[in-house]
Amino acid sequence: MAPEGVDAVLLLPHFATLDESPYAPVSLNALNEDQIDWTAVDEVRADPALMGRLSAPSQSVDHAALRAREGAVAREAYSRFLKSGGARAEAFAAFEAANAAWLGEYAEFMALSSLIGKPVLEWTGREVKDARADPSFAERAAVRRWSQWHASVQLKAALDEVHAAGGKVLFDIPMFRAKNSVDAWKRPRLFADLRTRNPGIINAWIHEDWKDLALWRWSELRKDGYAAALEPYRRWLDFGFDGARVDALHFAWRFGNGQLASGDEPGEEYAAALAKVLSERGAFPLAEAFEGKDADARRLGFVTVGGDWKKVSSHDDPRSPDFLGRYFAARREPSSGASAKFVAYTLGDEWRDPFPVKEMSGGVSRWRWRIPLPTDADYANRARSDARPQLRALKAMRDGDVWTAEASLKTAFAAAADTFVKRDGKSVQIWAAAMDWFLEEWGRDTFISLPGLLLSTGRFQDAKAVLRRFAAFEKGGLIPNRIAGDHSEYNTADGPMWYVQALKSYAEASGDWAFADEMAPVVRRIMAAYETGASYERYGRENRIFMDSDGLIVTPAQATWMDADPEGRDKPVTPRNGKAVELNALWYANLRFLAAVEARAGNAQTAASRHALADRVKTSFNEKFYFRTEDNRRAWGGTGGALRDVVGGDAHGGAIRPNMLFAVSRGGDLLSAERRAEVVLAATRDLLTRMGPRTLSPRDSHYRATYDTSKPPLEKDQAYHQGTVWPWLMGAYAEALAQVRRDMGWDLERIAAETRAVITPLAEALVSRAEGSLPEVYDGGEHDPALRAFSLDDPAGLAPLLRRPGPAQNPGGTRSQAWSVGEVLRTLFGQRRSK
DSSP: OGTTTEEEEEEOOOOOOOOOTTTTOOOOSSSOOOGGGGGSSSHTTOOHHHHHHTSSSSOOOEEEEHHHHHHHHHHHHHHHHTOOEEEEEEHHHHHHHHHHHHHHHHHHHHHHHHOOOOOGGGGOHHHHHHHHSSSSSSHHHHHHHHHHHHHHHHHHHHHHHHTTTTOOOEEEEEESSEEHHHHHHGGGGBSSSSOOOOEEEEESOOOOOTTEEEEEEEHHHHHHHHHHHHHHHHHHHTTOOOEEEETTTGGSOOOOTTTESSSSOOTTHHHHHHHHHHHHTOOEEEEEEEETOOOHHHHHTOOEBTTTTTTEETOOOOOOOTHHHHHHHHSSEEEESOOEEEEETTTTTTSSOOOOOOEEETTEEOOOOOOOOOOSHHHHHHHTOOHHHHHHHHHHHHHOGGGGGGGHHHHHHHHHHTTTEEEEETTTEOOOSSSSSOOBBBBBHHHHHIIIIIIITOOOOOOHHHHHHHTTTOOOTBBBBBOOOGGOOOSSSSHHHHHHHHHHHHHHHHHHHHHHHHHHHHHHHHHHHHHOEEEEEOOOOOOOOEEOOSSSSEOOOOOOOOOGGGGOOOOOOOOBEEEEHHHHHHHHHHHHHHHHHHHHOOOHHHHHHHHHHHHHHHHHHHHHEEOHHHHHHHHHTTOEEEEEEESOTTTTTOOOOGGGGHHHOOOOTSSOOHHHHHHHHHHHHHTTTEEEEEESSSTTTTTTOOOOOSSSSHHHHHHHTTTTTTTTTTHHHHHHHHHHHHHOOHHHHHHHHHHHHHHHHHHHHHTTTTTTTTTTTEESSSSOHHHHHOOOOOOOSSSSHHHSSOOOOOOEOOSSSSHHHHHHHHHHOOOOOOO
16 A cells, blocks of 8 residues: 555554444454464365355355355364364464453353343343353353464564564544444443443434444443543553544544533543553554644643544545545645645545445344455446546655656556546547537547547557547548537648648557558658648638648638637737747648658658648748847857747747647757757746746747736636647657757767656646646746756756756636647657557
8 A cells, every 4th residue: 555655554443343344343352353364374275175165156245145254264273273272272362361351251251142032132041041042152261362363473473574664553433332232231321321322422413323322421430530431541552552433533522512411521631641552662553533622632632533634535545536635625725734634535435335334223233345346347437537547646746756657657647647538329429628628629639639649559540540530520621620520610720730740640559551551642742732722711811721832731810720810800919920930840741741651651742742732831841930149149158059939920930939839849850959059048048937838938028927827818828828828838849958958969868857847847746736637827927046047058958957946827718628738748758559
């Protein structure tokens, strides 16, 4: 359990019971024999026939059958033990002598109970006498004593193992005693009224009347210093436990509020006596204390459940979909710092068993326990929401390095990726978001997300299904921006370019070039349409996409991913009409890809023509987009070189934006090594934050440092692409930086370490959020002086700078965005290669 962040174990009542309630034990000194591992007992292990008799017919717990099955094995094993003698016989005799004060009473009680067959309060003197005279009585009692020896040995071994692993173990003791118990039989004077009075609370909100438990007569307990209530604590702490959870300590006081009370509760007197027992042994003093008594308990040194102790209980199963929300909500609650927070999880509790874990039946609280198994019909479904990998990664992060839990981190990312993949009949879809809005298929988002969400997780068939689905909607060389049935929207110029890139990524990752050949007609239609001209209708007008004489693609306003248009008023904040830098970088890369597809198909002449056009694009791109200014040189050093965001259209086309990174990350040989380095240096010094690149340089007069999701569109959209950070862009930045490092001669291991450092803040963000995902955006925030002074020539690279905390950046937009997760997943773990 340690890898999951567990350093302390709370052992719920481990005492012997007659029924199924662990809070109604027959003795607080005796251990539950249902939990003995009989396969570890010498006499059983030596006989395969006995071992075979321990097998259960089903995984569901049937206590009566379990006790009959294991009881018969125990009796047979004990008869063989009596014949063995030696060191084990001496060890058992020593155990009996050391525990004589309680062991004899317990064994006698259990033997009588099995023979009489009804609760102790209904025993008559005649029935007890007849039971003692039964020929099996002595053997029944002896087997109970022998079973307790094995239970004690196995529990001690378990404690030793936890301690050896650096853990601690607490035990849990019920406040009250069972009416059907050794105490009720031997010491009835200690109870207020065994037959009619019960502890509990009954008021307008709570109806708990624990009929199988008995109220203390506190005045009688006081006469010998509360020994009957305190001795079990002494015993188990001396046995080797590290602390205790005191169940329902508030019942030591008479607090009213519908309490079913004894009438002579001692309150602080008993609580102080118990605190002393724990303090003398250096034990951890955890107490359940409500109804305003948590403050009283804390004054005595207890750490309380209630008050500001934050608790996520076993009812918040880590496999349930809302567990992380509850866990992080508890973590966010204010705390005095005087107490702690914990996650308690009980195996089997609330695990959709065919019967309830706890129920009241015949006035008795009945419990059933079972460990969930992979063979359960719903196991796979529950595992889809399993929070444990994320918790392991979160613990690793808090311990100083999230990458010590790399496997768990990857599982957490894969789980996040799965939330965006939807099935509708036979179709596979990628939704742009998993909550809030954009809960549908958006073309651009789908193709950017696909390599990370599907290829990095090995879901190649799903990737093919998604690509085929969108291909069916291709119209006039355009791919939908949004699939909306008969009214799909085609208002995207970069979406078709990203479609071709997604197909290229699939073929490279899977090795399935036959599928690329199958989709080649779609790719040809897209590329031909961009060359000769394509259009879509919006705002009552035709919007044209076409290739200019220089080979570069011209697009209308609001046709790229930076398409914010407050309230749909046809007034985009960043129109980007003209020749957009990333679209033309993708155009170039896709021409080279199509040339390779044509060459594979044996179309050498067509392949040559595609390469020739790509060569023209490369020349024009470098002539039109690359620029240097003195102002930029002063800002980030070097030559001051960068790429314009848009050429020949948008009046703000010279803005420093992250879109230029795609010329490096996707462009291949589009830029020279020198220019690739200039682009990355500019992006690092002007745009980079720990959560991704800003969408605009802070030096720009249009820069907005904060994106407030709660504001109306007319206000917040002014910041949406004017400085706001988009995590998905970190994929392009990391890929571009890696390319520059290769140009500089760095080895693969060194490059991988820097890439990991670049992405680590986002990895930590995912495991630190209740959604277990990444949001759409973050604030651009203040400029970080450390990043602003970064030099590509620094041999340490970016890693040392990113390990330091940077300016605050609040998340915004959707809480769980597909391309944020997809691009980080792709960058961190690559695209899995098909076998």
